Amino acid sequence: MSTRPPSMRDVASRAGVSLSTVSRVMRGAPGVAPQVRERVRNAADELSYVVSRNASGLVTGRTGRVSVVVPYLKPWFFGSVLAGISEVLREADLDMLVYQVGDLRPQPGWTRTLPLRRNCDAVITVSMDLSEEECHRLDDVGVPLVLTGQRVPGRASVFIDDQAGAAGATRHLLNLGHTRIAYIGSRGDSWYSGSSMNRLRGYQAAMGKAGLTPWSLIKPPGHEGGEHAMGELLSDLDPPTAVLAEFDDIAMGAHRALRRSGIGVPEAISLMGFDNHEGAAILDLTTVDQSPADIGAAAGRLAVEITEGTRPRDTHLEMPTQIIPRQSTSAPRSVRGLS
Amino acid sequence: MSTRPPSMRDVASRAGVSLSTVSRVMRGAPGVAPQVRERVRNAADELSYVVSRNASGLVTGRTGRVSVVVPYLKPWFFGSVLAGISEVLREADLDMLVYQVGDLRPQPGWTRTLPLRRNCDAVITVSMDLSEEECHRLDDVGVPLVLTGQRVPGRASVFIDDQAGAAGATRHLLNLGHTRIAYIGSRGDSWYSGSSMNRLRGYQAAMGKAGLTPWSLIKPPGHEGGEHAMGELLSDLDPPTAVLAEFDDIAMGAHRALRRSGIGVPEAISLMGFDNHEGAAILDLTTVDQSPADIGAAAGRLAVEITEGTRPRDTHLEMPTQIIPRQSTSAPRSVRGLS
């Protein structure tokens, strides 16, 4: 059972050539006669031999692996990002290591618990909202770093303009004729994430420019937060006619509260999310699309270029967002009556 | 920039000991004086040295890595399974390689394109529905295999009893008083997946036992399928009073069709899914829970045990399923009227 798998030596003797020749063939290096090349290929196939990345990496100093660090693996968003990264890496013949650090994040030394050094050629962080210090710690492992979900000057990073996206969403509601537009945002236990802050700012800015007073509720993340917030809004003396949620999960919770209260969407209240969660399509929820797979692919490409030594010309990639209009938003009743 | 990272030699000379001693300390091997151990630890810390898995693996024959093979990365299900696997592997100090093979699956030799051999200690497949032949091909790479999402006699595998789950779901609807219960299933381009088949069978069996005629529609997977199927059902002369979907995505599509048609759930039609998708909670959809994270954790544990040489006592793990009653199912109107 546990007999050692075939090594290059086995292939060499089977093909009747030397180790170096097999090595050259397997790497696709030039300087081997076509016939010999063929013979070696066959021998390798028959033994179903593959090169040990371990051993080759030992010599070349490259591991052929890229680490992806995510806070959590369950939310749909991360799966999509990983899918994008995965495809790019496969094409570049790199393997993808995945580390979920969510629970150990609070520990100050979490970066050291990852066996990154010497075990991968690059690190991609996904929406980790890294502090300056954390970035430095990761730098210390001596592996190139690509960030996603946050914009950090001077570092390879892929991100969206959350502020512009939220402002655009707000304008969409303004354009429909709404003036009483509430915003439901989120805050973790101890801090705002950068993207939370930026989306809130975008909403506030758009409202301000329209001469309206922002009206925002901040809740713990998740759809429960949306549900509670919507409850509060519905108990207001003069409830909003439109609600923008920081992300779709929140919007979906709000949607549930409305459904349970028998309040029509968008007849009574327009509802808009952010992210284009797959559930948003099912709820016919108007939202802002950021395509995570594209973000992943872009980050993957950066990582590949960096590991291959070709300095990418632009290491700062701002990805576009796009409003997806669906049936959860419409003009407010008053305006509709007039038109 | 690209100066070689510190090696064991650097640590050894800094601590004033030999390579073996450093090795022993780093591995936690016994036989080192506490003082010396401490001294080595410090030296390693100061250099922020970590052992190269590459090099140690070359000697031990173990890589410290487990490969996880998934068809796709985007669907929520796989993220949850990965989360479960990830935690278990981290505790065992193993790294997780992830391969998404969806698109290249049709090619007969896809198993060979994965650089599995010599690059990991075990392979976990997630809902890959492997054929006997594919299993053999993977065996050929000489790495222990753990399957999830399918029951294969004689192989380490983690699975749920789809048939029993679907039968239970059907009985739930029967118990509520429904008799006209339709089933919406899915089929890929060319074949049923094993779990699709089993769920359909479970439904059919439960209906048969109740003396009722099964009524099933088979569509392409995804929520569109559910939407179309529901359209068909609604255009029937005598529509069903309850619908069971093979999985939540389908149910969510059906739910959307009902919502758009203004048909009350569960007032007019009860709707039930399978999987406990997070969207199911938002739609208040009654469903059958299979907890993917637990499946992943169980598979991860099997993989760890196998790589560590401890033959697990049971390599065949059937995970429980559980009905989650929510507001999308109730007694049919006729029965309700009587009670």
Add this chain to the structure above:
DNA sequence: CTGTTAGCGCCTTCAA
């Protein structure tokens, strides 16, 4: 308890 030695499988010189 500690150090020395000989590889693990491969790539990279260099020589033929």
Add this chain to the structure above:
DNA sequence: TTGAAGGCGCTAACAG
């Protein structure tokens, strides 16, 4: 175009 020799960083025997 091919082969032989040396070493990548580490562990596993052994010897002290």
